[in-house]
Amino acid sequence: MAVQTGDDSKPELVICEHCDSVYQRSPLPAGAVARCLQCGAELYRNRRVDLDTMLALTVTSMIVMAIANAYPVVWMDLGGQSRSVTLWGAVLSSYDAGVGLVAVVSAACIFLMPLLQIAVLIYVLVPLRAGRVPQYFASAMHALRRMQPWSMVEVFLLGILVSAVKLAADAAISPGIGLWGFALLTYLLTLITSYDLHELWDLAAEEQS
């Protein structure tokens, strides 16, 4: 059964299930557990995962990712001729240059995996926030854990910086919107993946019980 767990639905009074003592509910710091003073049983807890914040960060990542992929990462000035380089331009030119495998792997690590990560997180977080456990929750969570090591936006960002420093000798390089996008995306993905996924498992278990 799905249980509504919004803050509004929480009763003001809490009754200990073990000894029937009655307490007034009060706000807890994150991660804290309220226990019965008589018997020590758990009364309620404040979840460490803030689903609202997590979902907001995830949705923002999706938007930032779209911007980072759509706009040029760098602008190059080659003898008076200005050329923009997008992520996809770089991937395609490495494919044309005969390093097809490199192109495919980098596209997977900097585009496909982060995109899948974000999509799966949204799929899990939206129902959890509404007090429901999504279908295929366990599979989604396992997939999320397996995807994590393959999502490497920061490696790409480092690659751009190294190339830019090298190229700066021959051409004037200026950063594009895409570069700032990838920098922000790296930061956001680090924040999101630093959340403890165990908390989501606990939350789902509570909803299902």
Ligand SMILES: [Zn+2]
């Ligand atoms: Zn008690």
